Amino acid sequence: MRKKRKREHVENYLRTTYKGDTLLEDVFLQHNALPDLSFEDIDTKTVFLGKTVDYPIIINAMTGGSDFSWEINRDLSLIAKEFKIPMAVGSQTIALCEEEECRDSFEIVRQTIGDDGIVIANLNAQASLEDVKRALDMIKGDAIQLHLNPAQEVVMLEGDRDFRGILRNIETIVKGIGKPVIVKEVGFGISKEVAEKLYNVGVKNIDVSGYGGTNFIEIENIRYNNIDFSDLYSWGIPTALALIKCRELSQELNLIASGGIRTGMDIIKSLVVGGDMAGISGEILSYLLHGGYENARNYLEATIHKMKIVMLLLGKRNMEELKATDYKIVGELKELVNNL
Numbered sequence: 543m544r545k546k547r548k549r550e551h552v553e554n555y556l557r558t559t560y561k562g563d564t565l566l567e568d569v570f571l572q573h574n575a576l577p578d579l580s581f582e583d584i585d586t587k588t589v590f591l592g593k594t595v596d597y598p599i600i601i602n603a604m605t606g607g608s609d610f611s612w613e614i615n616r617d618l619s620l621i622a623k624e625f626k627i628p629m630a631v632g633s634q635t636i637a638l639c640e641e642e643e644c645r646d647s648f649e650i651v652r653q654t655i656g657d658d659g660i661v662i663a664n665l666n667a668q669a670s671l672e673d674v675k676r677a678l679d680m681i682k683g684d685a686i687q688l689h690l691n692p693a694q695e696v697v698m699l700e701g702d703r704d705f706r707g708i709l710r711n712i713e714t715i716v717k718g719i720g721k722p723v724i725v726k727e728v729g730f731g732i733s734k735e736v737a738e739k740l741y742n743v744g745v746k747n748i749d750v751s752g753y754g755g756t757n758f759i760e761i762e763n764i765r766y767n768n769i770d771f772s773d774l775y776s777w778g779i780p781t782a783l784a785l786i787k788c789r790e791l792s793q794e795l796n797l798i799a800s801g802g803i804r805t806g807m808d809i810i811k812s813l814v815v816g817g818d819m820a821g822i823s824g825e826i827l828s829y830l831l832h833g834g835y836e837n838a839r840n841y842l843e844a845t846i847h848k849m850k851i852v853m854l855l856l857g858k859r860n861m862e863e864l865k866a867t868d869y870k871i872v873g874e875l876k877e878l879v880n881n882l
């Protein structure tokens with residue numbers, strides 16, 4: 543059942559057509575006609591989870607658990623290794639509950655990336671501490687992502703309906719696991735209020751995974767057509783808004799910007815407004831499934847190149863300078879930031 547669902551998520555992601563808005567378009571960055579640096583000077587390295595990575599980009603959680611996802615994870619992890627960036631695997635619940643063979647598609651990621659790279663485990667935030675340990679052990683994970691996905695679960699026919707006690711469970715994991723915990727959404731965003739609750743129980747890494755990219759209400763709607771959920775497609779906190787509000791909480795929070803990150807400009811803007819790293823899921827998966835490994839790696843190479851072009855045009859040499867860039871917000875984003 544889970545294997546079938548995993549495959550349907552990937553296939554139906556490709557069939558989605560609804561376009562949400564991250565509101566990153568409402569972030570204005572000022573051109574610098576006198577950048578006092580050479581393109582060669584631009585340094586995109588950063589430290590994430592205690593290891594240096596070449597770019598502030600994560601290939602974010604998607605899949606695992608079948609032959610079909612073995613190939614996807616093998617290709618994505620080759621790209622992560624080549625560009626020296628972190629990769630998160632998809633939910634490992636399937637590998638904890640089902641046959642041994644389900645593990646291969648997760649283990650391939652660590653095998654490909656090697657011990658120096660960053661590989662991130664992934665489970666639902668309701669998982670037990672014991673299961674989190676097993677998921678980390680399976681891939682020698684540098685960190686565990688715990689996903690919060692109530693909007694997806696409630697529209698999924700076989701999904702969870704009981705969301706009580708999750709914050710307390712996260713606290714137990716944070717206190718008991720001894721490895722970094724990243725709490726993430728799956729495309730509906732994390733508000734400042736939720737981020738504060740997480741921060742107060744010891745969570746230091748939050749992936750806002752906001753609205754504007756992959757839409758799990760639409761993905762689930764394609765899987766079942768007994769009820770039409772299309773009127774809920776606009777639900778969620780746009781990524782730009784989630785980032786700005788969560789960043790207000792603390793400078794210490796390690797914030798990951800994801801949800802609708804597709805271009806070099808998206809990465810730059812999401813880092814300027816508060817992200818420390820940017821996560822890409824759906825867009826790189828599209829390139830992979832439509833044109834194969836070369837297509838996906840070329841997409842990432844071009845995205846990085848454009849990201850560096852924008853850094854040059856802002857006159858920013860490195861990540862520290864980039865993150866300190868002044869910006870202005872306009873339109874709907876300004877209205878929401880000022881009123882929330």
Ligand code: FNR
Pocket residue numbers: 551552555602603604605631632633664687688689726727728729751752754755756800801802803821822823824825827
């Ligand atoms: C996902 N995502 C996801 N997240 C997670 O924590 N565990 C998972 O197993 C999955 N599975 C999954 C499958 C597929 C096919 C997609 C496209 C996405 C959510 C993902 O990590 C991310 O939070 C959202 O997709 C938003 O980012 P993008 O896709 O807009 O870049």
